[in-house]
Amino acid sequence: MKRRVVSFFQVASLLMALVAVALLAAVTTMHFAIHGAEVQVPALQGMTVSDARSQTAGVGLNLDVDNRYYSSDVAAGHILTQSPAAGTVVRREWRVRVSESLGQQKVAVPEVVGSDERLASLTLRRAGLEVGKTAHLVWANAPEGTVVSQDPPGHAQGISSPSVNLLVAMPDDEPADGFVMPDLRGLLLVSAQGQLARVGIQVAPAIHVTVPIASVGSGEAAPILPVKPGSVIAQEPAPGTRIEESTPVKLTVVD
Numbered sequence: 001m002k003r004r005v006v007s008f009f010q011v012a013s014l015l016m017a018l019v020a021v022a023l024l025a026a027v028t029t030m031h032f033a034i035h036g037a038e039v040q041v042p043a044l045q046g047m048t049v050s051d052a053r054s055q056t057a058g059v060g061l062n063l064d065v066d067n068r069y070y071s072s073d074v075a076a077g078h079i080l081t082q083s084p085a086a087g088t089v090v091r092r093e094w095r096v097r098v099s100e101s102l103g104q105q106k107v108a109v110p111e112v113v114g115s116d117e118r119l120a121s122l123t124l125r126r127a128g129l130e131v132g133k134t135a136h137l138v139w140a141n142a143p144e145g146t147v148v149s150q151d152p153p154g155h156a157q158g159i160s161s162p163s164v165n166l167l168v169a170m171p172d173d174e175p176a177d178g179f180v181m182p183d184l185r186g187l188l189l190v191s192a193q194g195q196l197a198r199v200g201i202q203v204a205p206a207i208h209v210t211v212p213i214a215s216v217g218s219g220e221a222a223p224i225l226p227v228k229p230g231s232v233i234a235q236e237p238a239p240g241t242r243i244e245e246s247t248p249v250k251l252t253v254v255d
Contacts, residue, residue, distance in 0.1 A: 041096055043086035044079045049100055052079050060092035067099040069160050076103030102162060109164065111154025112147050117168045120147045124164050132163035135242055139169040139180045148180050149240045167242050181249070183239035184232050189253045192232050196249055204248040208255050209233070229254055 039059045044052040049065060056063045074080050080099045084090060107128045112120035121131050139148050149167040152159045167180055179201060184192040193203050234252035237243055 037092050038089050039092055039094075041082075041084050041086055041088045041090060041094075044082045044096070044098060045086075046074065047079050048077050049079065049098075052098060056096055061090070062093060062095045064095050064097050065100050066097045068102050068162065069099055070103065070105040070162065071101040072104050074101040074103075076101055105157065105159055107162070109152055109154055109156045109159065112150055112164070112166070113154070114142075115147050117145050117147060117166065120150075120166060128162070130163040132161070132165040134166045134168060136168050136170040137180050137242065138171075139167075141182075142169040144169055144171050149242065179243050179245065181235075181237045181239055181241040181243050184235050184251065185239075187232050188228075188230050189232060189251065190230075192235075192251055200245050201243070202246060202248045204250045207250065207252045209252060210255050 039061065041061065042055050042059065044055065044063075047055065049063075053063045069080060071080055078101050080101045082096060082098045084094075084096065109129065110123050110127050112123055115123065117134070124131055137148070139146075142148050146169045147166050148169050151165045182195060184195065187195075189206055196203050231254055232251050233254055236250040237247065243249075
């Protein structure tokens, strides 16, 4: 009987040991299964796109070029930025997004204000630029489909992106997604406020300033004409800026 009890405990201990080993093996396998599928994102900044693609593929990651920008510091075809950052632990097959340098700006931004939208798009593409965002705005001073503003402006230097955003005139009978800020400088305050009120744009309380009377000049210098009291001498936002109906306009007026 005693031998049977000893044998029972021996078998039970053996079974418990086997269960413990099995659990340990399962935990170890799970650990390697989870962490074996994780990798560190390599440092890609400064690499060529082809080298960066090889580097990420070598550790089981995918590379996407999201954007391209001009840069005076990084040579064309090399990586400017990356996301996630170098050293970040991610799962295999993760997508690493990078921006590519186009080198220094070598193209001139053409002036397309006043052109038809389609012609403006062709002009930009011929110059090696892309059409960015296009907004259609109510603008009574230009025919429908005419570009009334662009960003960056014509002949701009030091731009970061090879794309140009356009503001295009639309007819009054269509719902607007914004307005182009008119030039109100020189108008009497009541006239400026009336123009804005007609299209539903809010006007902030006017800022009143006192301007000293300028001298009539001497010699060959042209005389400086006095500013008419009650006229607008400054505005915010600036003329040509795209604004929403809810954008408050600040006017500076001479007393």
